[in-house]
Amino acid sequence: MTGTPLPMRVPAAGLPARVRIHEVGPRDGLQNEKTTVPTDVKAEFVHRLAAAGLTTVEATSFVHPKWVPQLADAEDLFPRLADLHDAGDVHLPVLVPNTRGLERATALGARRVAVFASATETFARRNLNRSVDESLAMFAPVVAAAKADGLHVRGYLSMCFGDPWEGAVPLAQVVRTARALADMGCDELSLGDTVGVATPGHVAALLTALADDGLGADTRSTISVHFHDTYGQALANTLAALQHGVTTVDASAGGLGGCPFAKSATGNLATEDLVWMLQGLGVETGVDLDRLVATSVWMAERLGRPSPSRTVTALSHKE
Amino acid sequence: MTGTPLPMRVPAAGLPARVRIHEVGPRDGLQNEKTTVPTDVKAEFVHRLAAAGLTTVEATSFVHPKWVPQLADAEDLFPRLADLHDAGDVHLPVLVPNTRGLERATALGARRVAVFASATETFARRNLNRSVDESLAMFAPVVAAAKADGLHVRGYLSMCFGDPWEGAVPLAQVVRTARALADMGCDELSLGDTVGVATPGHVAALLTALADDGLGADTRSTISVHFHDTYGQALANTLAALQHGVTTVDASAGGLGGCPFAKSATGNLATEDLVWMLQGLGVETGVDLDRLVATSVWMAERLGRPSPSRTVTALSHKE
Numbered sequence: 001m002t003g004t005p006l007p008m009r010v011p012a013a014g015l016p017a018r019v020r021i022h023e024v025g026p027r028d029g030l031q032n033e034k035t036t037v038p039t040d041v042k043a044e045f046v047h048r049l050a051a052a053g054l055t056t057v058e059a060t061s062f063v064h065p066k067w068v069p070q071l072a073d074a075e076d077l078f079p080r081l082a083d084l085h086d087a088g089d090v091h092l093p094v095l096v097p098n099t100r101g102l103e104r105a106t107a108l109g110a111r112r113v114a115v116f117a118s119a120t121e122t123f124a125r126r127n128l129n130r131s132v133d134e135s136l137a138m139f140a141p142v143v144a145a146a147k148a149d150g151l152h153v154r155g156y157l158s159m160c161f162g163d164p165w166e167g168a169v170p171l172a173q174v175v176r177t178a179r180a181l182a183d184m185g186c187d188e189l190s191l192g193d194t195v196g197v198a199t200p201g202h203v204a205a206l207l208t209a210l211a212d213d214g215l216g217a218d219t220r221s222t223i224s225v226h227f228h229d230t231y232g233q234a235l236a237n238t239l240a241a242l243q244h245g246v247t248t249v250d251a252s253a254g255g256l257g258g259c260p261f262a263k264s265a266t267g268n269l270a271t272e273d274l275v276w277m278l279q280g281l282g283v284e285t286g287v288d289l290d291r292l293v294a295t296s297v298w299m300a301e302r303l304g305r306p307s308p309s310r311t312v313t314a315l316s317h318k319e
Numbered sequence: 320m321t322g323t324p325l326p327m328r329v330p331a332a333g334l335p336a337r338v339r340i341h342e343v344g345p346r347d348g349l350q351n352e353k354t355t356v357p358t359d360v361k362a363e364f365v366h367r368l369a370a371a372g373l374t375t376v377e378a379t380s381f382v383h384p385k386w387v388p389q390l391a392d393a394e395d396l397f398p399r400l401a402d403l404h405d406a407g408d409v410h411l412p413v414l415v416p417n418t419r420g421l422e423r424a425t426a427l428g429a430r431r432v433a434v435f436a437s438a439t440e441t442f443a444r445r446n447l448n449r450s451v452d453e454s455l456a457m458f459a460p461v462v463a464a465a466k467a468d469g470l471h472v473r474g475y476l477s478m479c480f481g482d483p484w485e486g487a488v489p490l491a492q493v494v495r496t497a498r499a500l501a502d503m504g505c506d507e508l509s510l511g512d513t514v515g516v517a518t519p520g521h522v523a524a525l526l527t528a529l530a531d532d533g534l535g536a537d538t539r540s541t542i543s544v545h546f547h548d549t550y551g552q553a554l555a556n557t558l559a560a561l562q563h564g565v566t567t568v569d570a571s572a573g574g575l576g577g578c579p580f581a582k583s584a585t586g587n588l589a590t591e592d593l594v595w596m597l598q599g600l601g602v603e604t605g606v607d608l609d610r611l612v613a614t615s616v617w618m619a620e621r622l623g624r625p626s627p628s629r630t631v632t633a634l635s636h637k638e
Contacts (some may be wrong), residue, residue, distance in 0.1 A: 007550070008480065012520030014558070058491040067510070088578070161327065168327040196633070199599025200558055201331030232629035233599075235555040239519055250344035273551035278550075280518025310551035314515070 006289075007280030016247045018284040020056060022154075022190070022224055023049055023271060025299075027058040027095060029256025031070050032267055039073045043080040044067060045299055048099050049253060050090045052291040054184040054271070058114070059097035062104045078108045085109065093154060102142050108188060113146050114154035114190075115139045117181060119174045122165040123158060123194070136180050154188040155181035156226070160206060162197035171209040178215055188222040189215070190250055193237065196230025196267075200240035207244040216245060224248035227269045229255065229308075234269035235277055242283075254296030254307035270309030272296060290315070326599030335553075335566045337603040339375060341473075341509070341543055342368055342590060344618075346377040346414060350389050351586055354622050358392045362399040364618055368572060369409045371610035373590075377433070380414035380435035387497040397427045404428065413472060421461050425468060432465050433473035434458045436500060438493045441484040442477060442513070455499050464548025473507040474500035475545070479525060490528040497534055507541040508534070509569055514558065515549025515586075517565045519559035526563040535564060545569035546588045547576075548627075553588035554596055559579075561602075568593060573615030573626035589628030591615060609634070 026046050030037055037045075042060070049057050059081055065072035074094070083092045093112035096102040105113055117139060118124040121132055128135045132156065139155075146153045159166075160174045178189050191206065207223070210216055216223055225241040227234035227250075238249055251274045257267030274285045293315045300307045345365050349356055356364075361379070368376050371637045380402055384391035393413065403409045412431035415421040417540055436458060437443040440451055449452045458474075465472045478485075479493045510525065528540070529535055535542055535613050544560040546553035546569075557568055570593045576586030594606045619626045626632065 007516055007552075008521055010518065010521035012523050015493045015520075075362050095599075196327055197599075199329065199596050201600045202327055202329035204331050205329050229629055230553055230633045231595045232589065233326075233596055235551055236558045236596060239555045239558055276550045277518050277552055277555055280516075289607045293367065307515050310548055314549045 007276050009280060009282045011282035015283055016245075017243050018247065019242070019278055020248045021054060021271060021274065021285055022248055022250045023054040023057045023253060024226075024250050024268060025049065025057075025253035025271070027061055027071065028250075028268060029252040029254075029270045031061060031068050032257045033070065033303060036070045037302060039076050039080070041299075041302050042073070045295070046064065046081055046092070047084065047293055048295040048298070049292070050084050052295055053285070053287040054087065054292075055286060056091040056093065059092040059094055061097075062101035063095065063097045066224045075108065077103065078105075078110065082109075085111075091152075093152070093274050096142060096146075097143065098138060099142055102146055106146075106151070110151070112152040112154070114156055115142055115181075115186075116156040116158065117177060118158045119169055119177045120159040120163040120166050123163055124158060127158070132177060136177070136184075139181075140184050143181075147185040152188070153186050154224075155184070155186035156190045156192060157181065158192040158194040160191045160198075161193045161202055162195055164195055171206055174206060175213050175215070178210055179213055182215055188224055188248065190224040190226045193228055193234075194225040196228035196233065198227065199233055200236050200239050203240040204244050206240050207241060207246065211245070222248055224250055226250035228257075228267050230267070231267050235273055236298060238269065238274060239277070252294060254299055254312050255309040256296075256299065256307075270307070270311065272309045272311035272315075276311045321564045321603070326595050328599060330601035332623040334561050334600055334602055335564075337566065338561070338597055339567045340373060340590060340593065340604055340606065341567055341569045342373045342376045342572060343545075343569050343587060344368065344376075344575045344590070346380055346573035347587060348392065348571040350380060350387050351396070351576045352389065354624060355389045356621060358399070360618075361392070361396050361620050364614070365400055365411070366403065367614040367617070368611070369403050371614055372604070372606040373611075374408065374605060375410040375412065378411040378413055380416075381420035382414065382416045394423065394427065397424075397429065398449050399427075404430075410471075416464075417457060417460060418461055418464065418578070420563055422467055425465075425470070429470070431471040431473070433475055434500075434505075435475040435477065436496060437477045438488055438496045439482040439485050442482055443568075446477070447605050449636040451496060455496070455503075458500075459597050460501050462500075463507060471507070473509055473543075474503070474505035475509045475511060476500065477511040477513040479510045479517075480512045481514055481522055483514055490525055492529050494526060494532050494534070497529055497545065498532055501534055505565065507543055509543040509545045511545040512547055515547035515552065517546065517556050518552055522556045522559040523563050526560060526565065541567055543567035543569055547586050548574065548588050549586070554592055557588065557593060558596070572611060573618055573631050574628040575615075575626075589630065591628045591630035591634070595630045
């Protein structure tokens, strides 16, 4: 074996020239890991991700500490990212569940925030303790206040494909909720396959239904996709999304985010597996894969378990 | 959580109505596992795979036992599959490296055989101790004899995308070797991404180049794809292949086939991950996913390590 294997660059028709990766490892990833990581390690993680070329790194969440103890140090962490934030090369969005969270985030100078809605009633009840419409009503003033302050707002929409309690989620239900978030003023919508059940035809159908409603690549609200690899479908679904005009993809370095089931199972699509595919397709991401893999190996050591990313595993064991 | 999650059936445009899965677990899978499995277990494995609805199960290899000690029991195993073989519902191809292997296989009544060629010189030298042209010359009389006996012949072509020693493999080099196998009389060609480096644009480009040479879905030699999931690309590559007319896909139950690197890494595309996607896409396979998962869980227990298949992991830990 000689040198680092790299995917051969063979572009495919109909794909974007560039994809922006929305890195969710420090927030969505660490929030779902059993181990709580020290603030110093989180700060170094975000810096390493930025140094690897990721330009959007979701940094933390300003939820109540009792809900997400893994991210209870948001106030402590965010100022440690000031160099990145002030330089302006890297976006550092943060999750805000309500007006209180928004105030905490903006007090520290956050310029990008995200709210987290559900496309299904059951998950809205379980995750937000509200109906879908009640949760949208809760987010409306948050988004309005953020927009009044000139912030960029992302609206997460979870359970866009299947829901463990409700089964298949009707397209119209997702479109209705996405439309509500867009009408509130969200600059970007992230369509989440929270339980990882989607397949490429479903992805294409949802993106088509959203485009039919005026939500899509050429409209005011950018569409991002957020796939989980629970059934191994995340990258195939991403390919389908790229073929349908999506140019922003959520991913988690090293596949951080775990899974309640098993050590080797994964939650989020691994950023490295995504970058491998995009490099091979000749789609620009600006990411240095070797530095990213080194970062995920380093973080896996901090977490005391191997990365579930296939690419991290393969490249970190190369001769 | 309620019941077994199943992918929602949402067909996508431009895909085949039905895909034939060429199951390679008992041969390509077990050949690359450290543990040598008793013949009884192998026989039960093949029977279980057939009971799960797989109609083509590559059963074993008639190579010299010193080369592949894991499959040294081919003479003992094959007769134990006589019930499946005689009923005719399940094809049981076997690998034959040379005329001696073919004779051993046909003496036991095998009706389908496969030869194993390389698209690159370095792998041909390392795996077959011959140049590409010398190995093709070795296979020609094997294929001719098999065809004279009325057998169905598959030609494996490894290193079709990247080679660890030679890097990117030129499309023309793959087309030339594929053409040689087709001209010999192979009924089916299996294009192997032996080291798992391919990405979807490369897959599309190779299938287009083969079609330009008259090799493809509508020609005499069926094209199958054989992806390894080393970098997590196997299912996305399979989607690209289906979009380019391929209707036969190689996969290994539970992702059997291992990887020299790490326990959780995988060699072959897991049949379950493939079936999940195809079910979601509304593509018929005839496979009962629950029975297949149960089979892979059973085999993983025999091998003493968990399956690297995401779908097996998720479904076998469901509540």
